[in-house]
Amino acid sequence: MSVIIIGAGPAGCEAAYQLAQAGEKVELIEQEAQPGGNLNNWYQLFPDRKSAQELNRQLILRLEHPNIRLHLGCMPTKIDRREGRFEVQLNDGALLTGQALLIAGGFQLFNAHRKEEYGYGIYENVITSVELENFFTNQRIQTSTGQLPKRVGFIHCVGSRDEKTCNFHCSKLCCVTAVKQAIELREILPEAEILCFYMDMRMFGPGYEEMYREAQEKYRIKFVRGRLSEASENKAKQVLIKAEDTLIGKPLKMTLDLMVLMVGMELSAGSRQLAEMTGIEKATNGFLRVKDPHFATNETNQKGIFLAGSCSSPMNLTDTLTDARSAALTIREYLKHIDL
Amino acid sequence: MYYDPFVLPFTLGLNILLIYLIIKYARWIRTFSTEDRQTIRRNIFTLKTWKAGKEVFLESLVHHKIFRINPFLGYMHLCFGLGWFLLIVIGKIESLVYHTSIFNPPYFAIFFRYFHPAKETFPGSNVFAFFMDLILLMILSGLLLAWLKRLYSKALGLKRTTRHRPFDLLILTVLWLIFPLRFLAESFTSGLRGGGSFLTHTAGDFFNSFLPIEQLSYPAWWAYSSALGLFFLLLPFSRYMHIPTEIVYIFLKNWEVRQGKHFSGISQFQLYSCSRCGICIDRCQLGSSLGMTDTQPVYFLKKLRHGKEHSILVDNCLMCGRCEAACPVDLRLNALRLTQRQEDIRITKSTYEYIRPAAAKTTAKVAYFAGCMGHLTPGVIRSMQSIFHKAGVDYTFIDEGGSICCGRPMMLSGNHHTAAIIQEKNKASLEASGAELLVTSCPICYKTFKEDYRLDMQVLHHTEYLDILLREGALHPHCSDITTVFHNPCELGRGCQVYTAPEHILQTISHRIATAYEGKDALCCGGSLANLHISPQQRLQLAEDALNAYAAYRPDVLVTACPLCKKTFSQPGSSLPVQDIAELVDGQC
Known part of the structure; x- marks a missing residue:
């Protein structure tokens, strides 16, 4: 047979x-x-x-x-x-x-170009989670201008749970991947400010919730509940983001040296x-x-x-x-x- | 005095119809606003009335717009419109030449062959008889096409024809009976007493050879008169109400009475002017892509007129305007549908208090406004900034730090009050810039800026602005082999009549491939803000179908000029690259 x-x-x-x-x-x-x-x-x-x-x-x-x-x-x-x-x-x-x-x-990863408002392929310091893995493999984290990033933002749910891209499903792993990558990043950049912008943290697997807690307590990762609305770029090639902190209920503007898009999964x-x-x-x-x-x-x-x-x-x-x-x-x- | 009791059904029917119409129209006109009445008074004694008359001839009689859709379909409508009209007018002249009395009742001309002793000639009587037969033959040939259309609509260029109510089918049968009955009545009389011309005379002789026409002739006139009378009695309650109403509507339209935000007198005229020809059905992408064949204007207006449930139909429309562009009666179909959308959002002026006061006045003459959709396509903003730089334009980017919505999406969902609050807020910040020219990247903003804002500065969409820069030589395009197809966004093309600027730009900087979707025939991308009913998957299907239609021309790039279209087209994951016209211009100059 x-x-x-x-x-x-x-x-x-x-x-x-x-x-x-x-x-x-x-x-x-x-x-x-x-x-x-x-x-x-x-x-x-x-x-x-x-x-x-x-x-x-x-x-x-x-x-x-x-x-x-x-x-x-x-x-x-x-x-x-x-x-x-x-x-x-x-x-x-x-x-x-x-x-x-x-x-x-x-699966294949969501094509981040489809979410043009996040500026992937347009702004130099917007990368995807896969590209960040590549950075880790090469052990080189730097911005397009060759500097160490001082503030890095992870954007959850890019192409997942998003009616506008016709992807209603949750890709499940991006949350925990972001937590993992944030921790890895902290190990390389002990001084940087690292933020995750999320809708919900879906820590479904064994050990995941513990990792999430550790990320906050031990690795000083900041978790902001709020979806990114749009991004732009300033002259220093930093990414200006607009979001809402839904726990405080206030709009929020911030500059990031590096923005990582947690791209979802598609067939x-x-x-x-x-x-x-x-x-x-x-x-x-x-x-x-x-x-x-x-x-x-x-x-x-x-x-x-x-x-x-x-x-x-x-x-x-x-x-x-x-x-x-x-x-x-x-x-x-x-x-x-x-x-x- | 010529009279016979058989004229009674016709005369009664006609008089009742006329009285009904006068009362109905007077009631509608009474609901016109003072503003509308003033507009009419201002325009009634101008060339506009003459223009309206011309339009009535071209559209109500000749139906020349329908010829463009299909020559046979046009001919069919011409036969009924112009044919019937000529039959009445030439018949009337004929009867006046014969008998010049002022006591010449309408029925005398209609039943002239019955009352006129055939042997008695009068000036031109043969010529009249010939033309009357010719016109009758023309109408009968049109009738043949109408039958064919019911059986097989594709033969007349319509994939789908309208599904009618049983009542409308009844009156349709009556209408179809009128002309064959006239033909029979005239033929029988001619066979009996002579007269008529090549058609009725020949037919009369022929029928005489095997039918007892002596007994049939008088009943045939009764039948003809009864069919006419019945048609007139049924007309106000059927779709044929469009015949008289359309004429009034054409005059009102030319006198510039506009369909406003609310359902009004002019809406009534439009509602009854819809002939239910069904030309809108094939134009609608909800039908061709999603198989939704009950939401087209013909059905929406039908339900609205007859007071049937239509809440889903109100919401299920892309308002792309493809139907409106093809409507032979030129009804304002989008605006009519919009009148039925209800306000359901309540905001107050304080809602937008958090927005910072407008930026200080700048010296720049050009103000660039990306719009909230524009901010979703940073690639377009970047290209515009680069173009301003290349062309050496002193400009200010007024919504660089963000802005609020222009209000048009609210308007499209029927929330006019909310839209007005947003507009007021926006208008203040736009005018605070002190610029002379406002360039926007979003056709949605563009339309409302132009139509609703009454800004004290000129407004251009970036397509028009780029065209000006290219024509003035401010930009220097290099030679390029790139082939392009243009997707004209609904709000820019049909919405604001911007057709030539993008065409010229693409001819200048690329090899533009002409498609079947040029100008008013452009497709909708499916992303329309106006449809409140369909699901995201259905939108995706619309986008995919539209993309495939354009991709069939195998361009290197599909070019559009709307951030929403660009985003919508990027969702199906097609291999055809989609660019905004600004991105293309930036790349080619």
Whole structure:
């Protein structure tokens, strides 16, 4: 029996390994030149500050399993179903067959250009959370003019919970990511003023709330409840922001040396294409719809096609890996069933 | 004295109709404000009345605007409008030539073939007979097209035709019966006594060969007269009320009686002037993109007129003005819908007390106002600042530190009182700058500044201003191969009639690709502030469809001139880059 997995991010890698261990043949397709997906862009992970690349290395290492064939730099151009088998045509000419198809196409980050009022791509010192991770990787935090920032603001919910961008959903991880990044920033910039502008702090995972408390007490991060309305730039290339402190109930104006946009999650373009090719339904939040929110979280409206990871909803890495293992189990059950 | 009892249904119907119309119109006109009455008195004895007469001929009779939509559809309306008119006028002249008595009642001309002994000729009687037959033939050919339109509207250039009430279908049948009955009555009489011309005479001979026309002729005249009488009696309660009302409306419009914020006498005239032709249906993107086919003006006005529930229809309109631009009767459809939106927000002058007093007077002659939407697209502000710098313009950025809304969104939601408070606050700060020229980046602000604010300075949208700078040579565009398609924002194009400036700019700095959506036919981006009903997902769908329509021309850039359009178009995540015209000009100069 063989399973075709599309997407070799953390979900795809983990599911591939679990299925391979169970004796299934796995064809793992990845459009990029290397596996890892969005994990490649991260420096450290919450809540334990584990190195993202260390986790990535462990996941990739397990792809050397003899039952896994990895197709890098490949994209499906056609997906057919013949006599209960899936035939996936790749852009390099290969034709893969399998009894089950697992979609692990993941998410993509919200394109911050769409929120033009925050000035991303227009003001020099507006960056996204991913770019900040990149700064951490290079251990260089500086403004566009080459100075150490004295005041840094994190803007939560950019492209999440925002009717204007048609994204009603909560991306779940940006809150805790902002807390993590603020702490990392404090370690590099002990003197700087660091602020987070939030709507709600959604600390859903184990250890998250504790991190949030520590960020306030130990790391002196200031949390301001209020959404940013707009930003502009002054001659010194600082970002002037307008917001409202909704706890005090007063409008607020401030200059930031560096503004970090906590961009939300959306269904990736690749996942969207796969959904269109295979007829998988999308939920109202734009992610792929699972068959049942309790009992069939990896199944879809298409028999034999399964989902793993953040293509079905925003997930942190813990949940992504758990979901991948759950998908592997579900697929094994399914294969046993069609065997009979 | 010529008389026969069969003329009674026609005569009664016509007289009752005329009395009804006089009472109805007098009542509406009585509700006109003193201001409106003064306007009418001022304009009635001017060329405007002549212009109105010309418009009545062109629109009510020839229907020349409908020809632009589809020649067959135009011809169909021309047959009924001009055809019927000529039938009455030439018939009247014919009857006067024959019998020049002043006691020539209206029915004498209408039923002339019945009363006129065919053998008795009079000057030009053959020519008259020929023309009367020709006109009748023309109307009958139009009738054929009308049938075809009911069966298959696409043949006449309409994807969808109006869904009518059963009552309107009844009167439609009566109308359709009138001309075939006239044809039969005249043919039978001609077959019996001679007379008529190529149509009725030939048909008369033909019918005579196999029908007992002697028995049929008199009943046919009764039927014709009854159909006319019934049509006149039903007319006030049907959509055909538009026939007389439209004429009055055209005069009132030309005398500059304006549709105000509230439902008034002129609104009544407009309401009854809607012919329910259904041309607005295909123009509406809520229909073409979202399948909402019950909210178009034709249905809204119908519900309003007949007192049916219409609260959703009031809110569900983009007010993009695409329907208004195509309306053959030239009704103020947006303003009419707006009269039905209720005030629901209460603010007082103290609400805006927190706003700091206006900035001190500057020496700059040009004041730049980005507007609150403009502040959501800092890229546009930046480009304008750069352009001012390149052109060496001394300017002041009056809302650099922010401002309050111009009030137009409030106005569009029916909150005129709130809008007035906002306007007052804004006006003070705009005029405090002391500038001579106000340049704004937002067409929404632009429209209200121009129409409602009565500022003591000139107001231009940046599109117009950039055009002036380019024409004066203050900016120096370099050669460019970039291809562009222009999306004219609703508030700028149809809203403020700014059409040539953006066209000229794009021709100067790029290769402008002409599309099917030029000028008044521009699409709505879907971001409209005026629609209070649709969901964000539906807006996204509108934006996607509009983007795809423009993308089909494969431009390098889709250019617009409104911060709201730009933002709306950036949401679907299309591969087609969208820029404001200011950003393009800045990049090319």
